[in-house]
Amino acid sequence: MPHRLRTSCGAKHKEVLVSASPSTTERQSPSQPPTPASGGPATAILRTVDLTKDFRGFTAVNSVNLEVADNTIHALVGPNGAGKTTLFNLLTGFLQPSSGQILLRGDDIAGKQPEQIAHLGVARSFQITSLFDEMTLIEHLELALASPTGLGYKFWTSRKQLGQFKARAMELLDQVGLADRAGVRAGSLAYGQKRALEIALALANDPSLLLLDEPTAGMGLEDVDRTIELVKKVSGGRAVVFVDHNMHVVGSLADRVTVLQSGEVLAEGTYERVRSDERVITAYLGETNDGDGHH
Numbered sequence: 224m225p226h227r228l229r230t231s232c233g234a235k236h237k238e239v240l241v242s243a244s245p246s247t248t249e250r251q252s253p254s255q256p257p258t259p260a261s262g263g264p265a266t267a268i269l270r271t272v273d274l275t276k277d278f279r280g281f282t283a284v285n286s287v288n289l290e291v292a293d294n295t296i297h298a299l300v301g302p303n304g305a306g307k308t309t310l311f312n313l314l315t316g317f318l319q320p321s322s323g324q325i326l327l328r329g330d331d332i333a334g335k336q337p338e339q340i341a342h343l344g345v346a347r348s349f350q351i352t353s354l355f356d357e358m359t360l361i362e363h364l365e366l367a368l369a370s371p372t373g374l375g376y377k378f379w380t381s382r383k384q385l386g387q388f389k390a391r392a393m394e395l396l397d398q399v400g401l402a403d404r405a406g407v408r409a410g411s412l413a414y415g416q417k418r419a420l421e422i423a424l425a426l427a428n429d430p431s432l433l434l435l436d437e438p439t440a441g442m443g444l445e446d447v448d449r450t451i452e453l454v455k456k457v458s459g460g461r462a463v464v465f466v467d468h469n470m471h472v473v474g475s476l477a478d479r480v481t482v483l484q485s486g487e488v489l490a491e492g493t494y495e496r497v498r499s500d501e502r503v504i505t506a507y508l509g510e511t512n513d514g515d516g517h518h
């Protein structure tokens with residue numbers, strides 16, 4: 224039965240009825256928990272323990288215990304203001320936690336700076352604002368590869384030095400389907416292609432944990448489906464955590480889903496399980512009724 228959930232296809236945060244049937248070409252069935260063939264518990268690449276972020280008395284992330292198994296795709300969903308972006312910022316060091324732990328392969332990375340966390344193999348998709356319209360795609364990739372952390376660009380790097388990254392840069396462009404656009408300026412790309420370029424940049428340092436913040440936001444249906452396939456493709460050999468409001472994307476990609484509400488974990492499990500959870504349905508319906516008047 225379709226639920227009223229939110230999708231970001233075309234217009235951000237548009238309310239629609241979504242029957243969210245998962246794609247048949249999943250890399251792993253979302254109805255199956257991400258356990259290895261041995262049947263034992265999957266190794267957690269990332270675990271947060273009572274992770275909390277207060278903003279002057281307002282608790283945006285409240286005692287969150289999140290566990291992301293290695294080699295899985297994990298979705299973070301939740302209504303507006305649930306704390307998803309704050310959690311992402313904590314995981315990548317852009318915000319410092321008020322309390323709690325962030326364990327990356329068992330080591331606490333809470334308190335580390337974004338560059339240090341990137342150096343440990345955690346990458347976050349660049350936002351479009353980080354692209355330079357006048358630079359070509361290959362130049363973007365070469366500069367990202369020249370940076371040891373993949374964060375930021377070193378404009379003083381000489382053309383000759385950059386040349387050594389050309390082959391790898393082309394490989395990355397090929398991976399995201401942009402090899403034939405290598406020499407064009409980023410400013411001339413269509414929106415979906417710019418998002419694909421951001422993913423290529425995030426892959427530059429071969430991260431073991433890739434964080435994608437709303438990879439399909441603002442896309443039309445065709446680009447959404449292309450992005451789903453792209454995320455499946457680049458998820459091989461690493462863990463991916465993504466935030467998305469589009470339940471078709473979540474259902475198609477996620478091995479596990481964590482639902483946040485008011486900074487707390489409301490539900491966690493397979494997509495099939497959380498989408499039929501009464502508390503989750505109520506949380507989204509509540510948002511609809513409290514929100515912009517859609518019922």
Ligand SMILES: Nc1ncnc2c1ncn2[C@@H]1O[C@H](COP(=O)(O)OP(=O)(O)OP(=O)(O)O)[C@@H](O)[C@H]1O
Nearest residue numbers: 278281282283301302303304305306307308309310
């Ligand atoms: N720097 C800040 N100072 C004060 N409050 C903040 C700050 N950043 C976020 N918040 C608050 O924390 C709550 C969680 O915000 P957050 O952006 O993490 O939610 P979200 O789940 O990402 O929402 P959306 O789906 O709308 O992007 C919101 O109430 C927000 O207003």
